[in-house]
Amino acid sequence: MTTTRPRTSRPLVRTSMAIALGFSLVVVLASLVSHPTGAAPTDEGAASESVARVESEVRAFLQRYTEAIESEDADAIRSLYVPDDRFAWYTDGAIAYASPDDVVAGRLAYRGVRFATTYSSMRIVPLGSTLASARAGFRTRLEIPGQDDHEYGGVVTWLLERDVEAGWRVLLGHTSTPGGPPASDERR
DSSP: OOOOOOOOOHHHHHHHHHHHHHHHHHHHHHHHHHSTTOOOTTOHHHHHHHHHHHHHHHHHHHHHHHHHHHSOOHHHHHTTBOSSTTOEEEETTEEEESSHHHHHHHHHTTTTOEEEEEEEEEEEEEOSSSEEEEEEEEEEEEEOTTSOOEEEEEEEEEEEEEETTTEEEEEEEEEEOOSSSOOOOOOO
16 A cells, blocks of 8 residues: 655645745844844944934934925925835825825915924834834914914824935825824823
8 A cells, every 4th residue: 555645735835835924024023123223132232322313313304394394395395205106195094195296286285374283102113224113193283374273183104214315204104184182102
């Protein structure tokens, strides 16, 4: 009597490969989260210094970002975003802006309206030396000449990329505006 090896079904092989690839991705992402600067685990001081530097740079960028959006300076606004097709800004479940020029056109559609935005519960997470994410609650007041002010709020998320020459710029952005006060960033 000869024995034959059971045939392995292709779906089982694909599932096993998907699990192995998924596990590998989790390990890679976990190493990035554990050591977002790429510093070796034994180099805690350098890693902390690098994280602090990225956080400081991103905070400075977000201040410049807020000032540019509140202005009507098209070049300053355009310089905030990566200038290629990787950029997108999502709002309430849809792509609101597909290019920096779309953002400029959107802002300049409100020429003469003063924008005043404040952020709360800002959280910046370095994702290596050239990427960072930031998130916050926000509240924006539009001061419209001759009309009542309009306010709205929600949450905002940025994925930022550091360019050697241009510095930090927005690669992806997202806002969600339920109309109420900014959501808390506290974990429940």
